[in-house]
Amino acid sequence: MRGRLPPTIRQLLSPQYPTANLKIEVNGWVKSVRRQKNVAFAVISDGSSREGLQAVLTDRTMASKLVNGASVRLLGQLSRSPGPAQEKELQVTEVEVLGECDPDLYPIQKQNLTPDYLREHCELRARVNDMGAMLRVRDILTKAIHSYFEGQSFHCVHTPIITSNDCEGAGEAFALTPIPSSSPPVDAEPATRHFFSVPAYLTVSSQLHLEAVATSLSRVYTLSPAFRAERSQTNRHLAEFWMLEAEWQFTRSLDDICGLVEDMTKTILGAAKDDNDVHDFMGKTEGRQFIDAIDRSWSKVTYTEAVRELEKHHTSTTGSKFTFQPAWGRPLQSEHERWLADHAFRGPVFVTDYPAILKPFYMRSNEDSSNPNLCTVACFDLLIPGRGELAGGSLREERLPVLDRALEKNGLSGENYGWYRNIRKFGGAPHGGFGMGFERLLSYVTGIENVRECIAAPRWAGRILL
Template sequence: MTFGSSVEVQGKLIKSPHKKQNVELVAENIRVVGPCDVLAFPLKYKTHQSLEYLRQFPHFRCRSNSLGALLRIRSEATAAIHAFFKDNGYMHIHTPIITSNDCEGAGEVFHVEHANEEKEPGENPHFFNVPAFLTVSGQLHLEVMAGAFTKVFTFGPTFRADNSQSRKHLAEFYMVEAELSFTESLQDIMQVMEDLFKKVTEVVLSKCPRDVELFHKHVAPGQEAKLEQMLKNQFITMSYTEAIDVLKRAHQVFTYTPEWGQDLQSEHERYLVQHCGEIPVFVFNYPYDLKPFYMRDNEDGVHHTVAAVDLLVPGVGELCGGSLREDRLDFLKPRLQRLGLEDIYHWYLELRQFGSTPHGGFGMGFERYLRCILGVENIKDVIPFPRFPRSCVF
């Protein structure tokens, strides 16, 4: 029998002397079902293969110890996320993958069109009669549902046409998004973010101790202590204005000079987390002009801000982003008019016109979460089949 072979094992379970394992299988009969050529098979038995090396074999890497552990952790984390929201009174909603709305407004979207259909002269060229995209977020659809069910969430694939080969980007990734009605406080949103992170992580550590240990021991030594620090401390909060002040006082030269009104760069996020002792930090109340149209205007005079918040975590940077939503029609309509979006988002205005409530929500990148708790540097190593520019093997 060689590493990679498919085998059928018959035997019995007995109590194990090992502390971390209750029972073990003692084989009485082994039959090779699918033989494997050990010399040709790219994964070698008892040989360390880096995550980068395994990335070359997306059809085999799930058989390795590291990816096997990762996929078990993903499964348990997925179940824990659903359990967290169910236990807290949220309804799960399947938001669409194909949409006519670019939620973020950044333009980094995949267009959806019928490849082969011939059109008659004068016929609408679009399959759906309007331009359609692969979703970048389920938020707007969740806002619709929150008006009926108060607390809702979705957990599914999202897509960004960001032409980047960096260790932080994927073209297809998974997002956890939640929306809750009857809240006028960013603190409510931040509390759900923190509770979600800590509860799901506790479940993963409880259900998959040996799998998590594999990453903390062989992939990211020292990550166990960092994770313990994150779980035992209350997350820190600071305003965007305070964050800019901290960055300006830093005894460090940044590639991008921190200035009020400019977005925080990755180097800024890393420094802020380090400044806070490697404890996750909420940065809230961002400049009005930096954020999308749906974020609530704080009406705060000199520093015009919106009620937005990002959660920054060690090793990753931004993990979650959220806000209170602008529920006031007289604030939202003029902003959409200035942006030339009033016609496209007429239905969004109608949500405010016909029985709106103060509400807010957030999104958490699932792969970023896994990177954070496991200490994995490259996001391509925490998803079963990574999709990124010039790579879609099968």
């Protein structure tokens, strides 16, 4: 059939794929070669599965050019393997080396390679089993996300990467400056300070744009890149990362938002738990902990209650006090978040109703105090064991006068956010949403400690790979 690609190794190894007298073509890279007196064996991988396909070459001359890393095209017959290590093997009749590989220079050898070493060879590190498996698990989680939101009648929206505002108001955005052209078009506009006539940035979040689209489509989400100019060197931060963000109209309850986030996350985890790559990670890491989270109800506690528990632990403990003393009105540090999830609640926990002074301007005020410094907002952070914060969300402030006061308090120009005010001014409705770090989700599922190993080409302060 036209348009049909040849089967991948994953398809060939599946129980459903026939083996009787089936002549096939296999393309991939040589993972290993073992030569004996009358026969040679090669393991071929095309990245579609952790397991490679064993190729049996009874004519040893055909194996003379097979070396680790070379790309090859093999023709032969797929058959049942007599050996216990694999169910199927390829009896090779023809070999074509498509791309040679010098074994003395090839940086991806069979021995264990450190993360730092593999980052230096980022263009090839996906050929290592764990990195290839990580990318396949990313694919599984991505498909599960789209499936979940389709089932909830959300629309997938492609939001802008270039923006004129800093959604979080934290001043951690990358500013855009065009490279001057050496030969500008004849009809080009005179050069100005700003390409777009106003300052432009790489987006730190798609939330505000999703809110605008949600005023017509009701339920929207995106899985897209985000950028933050953080100098942090922790294992939880990247300068370029992927964010799952969703916004929907006509919700008045923070419980509804937390409920959807819990249901969505459990559904995604459930889609991953039976995957072979995920099982392999479980055998080597703490990835098993996410399985336990699927069948239990997740805890919920207010920020005030959480701080009370943190203070109690801090004052009653002699040997393991927190580095940062917890107190109401202070941000929860990573050590606080992990203690709450790992020890206090021993599982995922929603921390809700943070002080307004700690959160961005767009979160809906609870108006629970006449003192602005004591007022809280209808928001949550989802904390998970071993990782800390996974997601955050809130009801959005739909009341225009209250939003205006928040903009003014945060020193933000009502003129710059005129379009954002308009979606309240013209038919605005109660609404809410959340954002979830995709690499952090992947870290939770696989047990990979550092998010730099949860993305194909990581970027962080001081380094840009590829």
